[in-house]
Amino acid sequence: MIYDYAIIGAGAAGSLLADALLSDPHFKKRSVLIIDRPGNEYKDRTWCFWSERSHTLAHLVSHQWSEIYAGDSKNPTFQSIAPYTYQMIKGVDFHNYFRPKIKDHSQLDWVVEEVTAVTEMKEVVKIETASETFEAATVFDSRFDYELLQSNKKYPVLQQHFVGWFVKTDKAHFNPDQALFMDFSTPQMGNTRFMYVLPTSDREALVEYTLFSHETLELEAYAKAIDNYLSERNIVGYEVVATERGSIPMSCTPLWERQTKRYIPIGLAAGWAKPSTGFTFDRTLVRVQRIVEGLKRDESLLRVQRKDRFWLYDLLLLDILDRRNEKGAAIFSRLFRKRKPQLILRFLGEKTHFFQELSIMAANKPFPFIAAFVRRLFRGF
Numbered sequence: 001m002i003y004d005y006a007i008i009g010a011g012a013a014g015s016l017l018a019d020a021l022l023s024d025p026h027f028k029k030r031s032v033l034i035i036d037r038p039g040n041e042y043k044d045r046t047w048c049f050w051s052e053r054s055h056t057l058a059h060l061v062s063h064q065w066s067e068i069y070a071g072d073s074k075n076p077t078f079q080s081i082a083p084y085t086y087q088m089i090k091g092v093d094f095h096n097y098f099r100p101k102i103k104d105h106s107q108l109d110w111v112v113e114e115v116t117a118v119t120e121m122k123e124v125v126k127i128e129t130a131s132e133t134f135e136a137a138t139v140f141d142s143r144f145d146y147e148l149l150q151s152n153k154k155y156p157v158l159q160q161h162f163v164g165w166f167v168k169t170d171k172a173h174f175n176p177d178q179a180l181f182m183d184f185s186t187p188q189m190g191n192t193r194f195m196y197v198l199p200t201s202d203r204e205a206l207v208e209y210t211l212f213s214h215e216t217l218e219l220e221a222y223a224k225a226i227d228n229y230l231s232e233r234n235i236v237g238y239e240v241v242a243t244e245r246g247s248i249p250m251s252c253t254p255l256w257e258r259q260t261k262r263y264i265p266i267g268l269a270a271g272w273a274k275p276s277t278g279f280t281f282d283r284t285l286v287r288v289q290r291i292v293e294g295l296k297r298d299e300s301l302l303r304v305q306r307k308d309r310f311w312l313y314d315l316l317l318l319d320i321l322d323r324r325n326e327k328g329a330a331i332f333s334r335l336f337r338k339r340k341p342q343l344i345l346r347f348l349g350e351k352t353h354f355f356q357e358l359s360i361m362a363a364n365k366p367f368p369f370i371a372a373f374v375r376r377l378f379r380g381f
């Protein structure tokens with residue numbers, strides 16, 4: 001049998017794409033194959049994003065915050081982000097909602113195996129696992145290969161790497177309406193380092209030590225930083241009830257350009273992570289929608305992601321952090337000090353117009369960005 005569509009990986013991108021295809025009457029006669037390797041139940045992550053309106057995943061949101069702070073002060077002053085809220089979806093809730101919903105469709109086959117090879121032939125794409133071979137007319141692939149990024153020398157590759165502890169305290173220490181988005185008051189040690197604190201009650205919070213840098217740290221270094229941070233704030237005798245750990249690629253390498261008519265990378269594998277921040281989830285929702293619309297209109301999917309002006313802004317910031325990794329705290333702190341958080345969130349969400357972007361750029365000292373741009377002229381875009 002030749003499937004109309006095969007999706008490799010049922011993570012965020014694969015599940016959202018499968019659900020969008022299977023729920024749309026336009027595709028009701030199309031056969032869909034999902035292949036995901038065993039054991040991924042998404043207990044290991046939470047996804048956060050900001051949104052200004054009710055959306056299709058609103059019922060999965062476990063907590064939301066109406067105020068945020070980003071900066072380097074030891075005494076954060078939180079600001080309202082209305083009409084946005086910052087929202088959290090737990091991976092396990094996402095998994096428990098989408099798996100049965102997707103599997104309920106009769107035109108779907110779900111195979112639990114590790115994909116070992118994908119080969120594009122003239123009319124079909126061949127997908128191999130250890131025990132079977134499948135064929136599909138179009139394949140969406142969410143296997144992320146870090147080496148592909150590393151092998152491209154034209155663009156810098158950093159990582160947003162972090163360890164987060166879900167802590168429970170015996171006294172009230174947190175405000176569940178306030179998200180500490182980026183607390184740069186933590187020692188920078190030559191990198192861009194910050195604490196990300198998301199309280200879900202006055203005694204519970206996700207406390208995450210995060211870096212934008214080239215190399216990950218030993219596990220103990222993240223643990224020590226979180227413990228120091230909490231004890232400096234007189235939060236002692238806490239219990240760590242769960243942990244999360246991750247490394248999200250930060251690169252402008254256009255991974256999506258590997259796309260052909262039949263083979264389409266998706267998710268992190270297609271460079272959908274925002275290069276300057278690592279935010280991916282919200283962008284995945286948007287790009288999945290673009291794929292579905294493109295398929296319905298029988299259009300090229302090359303428009304799903306492009307090198308646009310936001311890509312260029314991200315590139316300049318990454319070029320700066322690549323050469324001077326310690327600069328991030330000053331750049332982000334200054335930006336949040338000088339501009340309203342709503343404007344910054346709109347900019348990071350790539351929904352601003354050019355004059356708003358000029359205002360964002362004017363918030364920081366121009367020299368590092370101009371120098372990065374000139375260097376890029378020689379290196380190529």
Ligand SMILES: Cc1cc2nc3c(=O)[nH]c(=O)nc-3n(C[C@H](O)[C@H](O)[C@H](O)COP(=O)(O)OP(=O)(O)OC[C@H]3O[C@@H](n4cnc5c(N)ncnc54)[C@H](O)[C@@H]3O)c2cc1C
Nearest residue numbers: 009011012013037045047048114115246267268279280281
């Ligand atoms: C701990 C953590 C927290 C994060 N928090 C946020 C956040 O708050 N906000 C945000 O915007 N982004 C966040 N991200 C980044 C991003 O949203 C997630 O990494 C997201 O899961 C990426 O979606 P994806 O579909 O590209 O990859 P994944 O969700 O990782 O899915 C890839 C799928 O492919 C499968 N797979 C891989 N190789 C094979 C193979 N050979 N054969 C078969 N299947 C295979 C995997 O099993 C997996 O199911 C976070 C990431 C992590 C790790």
